[in-house]
Amino acid sequence: MTSPRFSSSDPILILQDVHMQFGGVTALKGIRYQVPRGIVQSIIGPNGAGKTTLLNCISGVLHPTEGRISFLGRRVEREPPHRIAALGMSRTFQHVALFPQMSVLENVMVGRHVRTRSGFWAAGLRTRSMRREEAAIGRDARAWLDFVGLADAAHLPAGALPLGKQKILEIARALATDPALLLLDEPAGGLNTRETEELGELIGRIKERGTTVILVEHDMNLVMTISDRILVLYYGQPLASGVPDEIKENPEVIQAYLGDEWTPDEGAPIMNGQL
Amino acid sequence: MNLRKFAPVAAFVAFMAAFPWMVAPFDAISHYTDVMVFAGIFCLVTIGLSLLMGFAGQISLAQAAFFGIGAYASAILTGRFGWNPWAAMPAGAAAAAAVAWIVGVPALRLKGHYLAMATLGFGVIVHIVLNEEVEWTGGPSGMVDIPGLSVAGVRVLSETAWYYLVWTFVAAALIFSYHVLHSRVGRALRAIHEAEKAAEAMGVPVASYKVQVFVYSAVLASLAGSLYTHYVTFLTPSSFDLMWSVRFVLMVVVGGMQSLWGAVLGTVFLTFVGNEWLHVFADFEVLVYGGILLAVALLVPQGLVVWMQEKLSRRRETLLPRSE
Numbered sequence: 001m002t003s004p005r006f007s008s009s010d011p012i013l014i015l016q017d018v019h020m021q022f023g024g025v026t027a028l029k030g031i032r033y034q035v036p037r038g039i040v041q042s043i044i045g046p047n048g049a050g051k052t053t054l055l056n057c058i059s060g061v062l063h064p065t066e067g068r069i070s071f072l073g074r075r076v077e078r079e080p081p082h083r084i085a086a087l088g089m090s091r092t093f094q095h096v097a098l099f100p101q102m103s104v105l106e107n108v109m110v111g112r113h114v115r116t117r118s119g120f121w122a123a124g125l126r127t128r129s130m131r132r133e134e135a136a137i138g139r140d141a142r143a144w145l146d147f148v149g150l151a152d153a154a155h156l157p158a159g160a161l162p163l164g165k166q167k168i169l170e171i172a173r174a175l176a177t178d179p180a181l182l183l184l185d186e187p188a189g190g191l192n193t194r195e196t197e198e199l200g201e202l203i204g205r206i207k208e209r210g211t212t213v214i215l216v217e218h219d220m221n222l223v224m225t226i227s228d229r230i231l232v233l234y235y236g237q238p239l240a241s242g243v244p245d246e247i248k249e250n251p252e253v254i255q256a257y258l259g260d261e262w263t264p265d266e267g268a269p270i271m272n273g274q275l
Numbered sequence: 276m277n278l279r280k281f282a283p284v285a286a287f288v289a290f291m292a293a294f295p296w297m298v299a300p301f302d303a304i305s306h307y308t309d310v311m312v313f314a315g316i317f318c319l320v321t322i323g324l325s326l327l328m329g330f331a332g333q334i335s336l337a338q339a340a341f342f343g344i345g346a347y348a349s350a351i352l353t354g355r356f357g358w359n360p361w362a363a364m365p366a367g368a369a370a371a372a373a374v375a376w377i378v379g380v381p382a383l384r385l386k387g388h389y390l391a392m393a394t395l396g397f398g399v400i401v402h403i404v405l406n407e408e409v410e411w412t413g414g415p416s417g418m419v420d421i422p423g424l425s426v427a428g429v430r431v432l433s434e435t436a437w438y439y440l441v442w443t444f445v446a447a448a449l450i451f452s453y454h455v456l457h458s459r460v461g462r463a464l465r466a467i468h469e470a471e472k473a474a475e476a477m478g479v480p481v482a483s484y485k486v487q488v489f490v491y492s493a494v495l496a497s498l499a500g501s502l503y504t505h506y507v508t509f510l511t512p513s514s515f516d517l518m519w520s521v522r523f524v525l526m527v528v529v530g531g532m533q534s535l536w537g538a539v540l541g542t543v544f545l546t547f548v549g550n551e552w553l554h555v556f557a558d559f560e561v562l563v564y565g566g567i568l569l570a571v572a573l574l575v576p577q578g579l580v581v582w583m584q585e586k587l588s589r590r591r592e593t594l595l596p597r598s599e
């Protein structure tokens with residue numbers, strides 16, 4: 001899976017001068033950054049800073065207009081999303097993108113797609129190997145539902161879950177692809193305090209399994225508690241990066257967060273002295 | 276398969292098996308067996324097309340052309356070259372598959388409705404070829420004296436025998452398609468249908484699946500064409516023109532996309548409309564079809580099957596083959 005020159009001490013993700021231009025808007029202005037293996041890397045910044053665009057470029061949903069992205073030692077900036085998923089990267093979406101009419105279990109089973117093989121013919125003829133694989137897909141998917149605590153909801157349509165559980169289900173579906181790198185885009189958005197705490201605990205367990213996590217999040221409590229490193233994006237550029245304590249005390253970050261670009265509800269954390 | 280799901284299937288099978296015997300005693304409707312042979316042949320086309328429309332979200336206007344490829348491949352290989360019809364049939368299907376792949380790969384790589392345009396053009400080309408290649412296809416006057424079919428050394432002669440043969444093919448296509456939908460492949464197709472972006476991010480190669488479904492629909496249409504050839508034993512290009520492709524699309528829309536039963540019901544319904552109840556309107560056929568399409572779009576946009584399920588019972592899942 002990984003390139004032969006890639007060693008486990010190398011950064012899992014390397015961004016070199018990544019630019020993204022949408023017509024007249026430059027959403028990313030030359031991002032240069034490396035993410036080491038096995039950590040929780042948070043990305044914060046005001047709305048419109050380019051966080052989602054960066055995740056889209058990393059996961060192949062968008063191709064950057066300039067720059068290079070290496071994942072596990074491979075160049076991926078021109079690869080389509082399904083190839084990048086096969087290499088071992090998975091993600092969730094800022095605006096939940098489940099398969100709403102499929103059951104909770106089936107949603108996670110789709111996550112196993114990339115690690116299984118049976119094709120059209122085998123499916124239509126229900127060959128023995130297809131049936132064996134199908135059973136394994138079901139078992140694995142159930143195990144992931146157990147892992148995130150959604151086993152009881154297995155047979156409900158995904159669209160019938162409350163938003164908080166939909167966000168957790170998206171994580172379970174992403175985990176089912178066996179990712180080395182998991183991208184989470186505002187997973188706490190719309191969650192209440194208790195759900196957010198449980199999410200923090202879940203991200204901790206994902207990290208313990210050895211999965212690297214990139215977390216885009218506005219909830220400063222969550223970010224400051226679970227991040228190993230934080231990157232602050234501001235108008236498509238890195239403003240600062242470091243461990244949580246460094247970021248909290250960085251005058252430029254405080255200045256940016258106090259500026260008028262920061263909308264009131266996102267301004268709350270710093271007003272509350274959380275930052 | 277549990278009892279609630281099994282019962283409607285068993286009822287359907289029993290009804291279909293008894294059908295020729297139920298209509299035979301009544302002169303006015305005894306020819307319905309013949310109509311049902313055509314309906315079954317068309318069902319093969321529309322089962323594939325409903326997967327393409329309902330799950331890959333694509334419309335093909337070339338299903339009549341694939342139907343024609345199968346029909347003419349069988350007619351030429353058996354009539355001119357003396358092939359066994361059962362060997363000619365897969366040969367035609369392989370040709371249709373290859374052509375579908377060539378048309379589908381470039382059209383389906385691009386997002387949007389390029390397949391509709393590509394197949395529209397392709398369908399017209401096939402129709403022209405059937406008309407112009409007089410040496411091979413007989414041109415506009417067509418081909419006659421195409422050999423019939425034998426099963427295990429016995430000629431399939433009576434309408435009733437054809438009925439059972441054709442509907443066995445339909446049953447096989449339904450079972451195969453049902454299995455596909457309830458597999459890793461089917462989940463991927465449904466995922467594409469519900470949230471393409473998320474499906475891609477989960478590693479589903481969207482374009483490749485759309486091509487596979489398109490090829491499958493072409494293979495089924497070609498097999499249908501082969502059966503058609505051996506049943507009617509003569510061919511003219513007019514059975515394979517754009518109007519027929521539009522009819523196939525209409526059959527799927529009327530019955531309901533995303534439901535295999537919808538394809539079957541819509542096809543049987545429109546075959547009877549076309550063969551039995553429409554000569555009164557003769558030249559106004561297009562208007563009648565347009566009216567049906569409009570009525571479905573306005574009154575039962577989900578198609579007849581979903582509408583009937585909601586009317587007949589609240590247990591949607593008992594008829595819909597797609598639920599767990």
Ligand SMILES: Nc1ncnc2c1ncn2[C@@H]1O[C@H](COP(=O)(O)OP(=O)(O)O)[C@@H](O)[C@H]1O
Nearest residue numbers: 022025027045046047048049050051052053054
């Ligand atoms: N598909 C797109 N087309 C045009 N502009 C876009 C698109 N996606 C994002 N943008 C713009 O790029 C900038 C960054 O957006 P985004 O990455 O969503 O920010 P964030 O996730 O940090 O809130 C914004 O100005 C946004 O309007």
Ligand SMILES: [Mg+2]
Nearest residue numbers: 051052053094
């Ligand atoms: Mg965003």
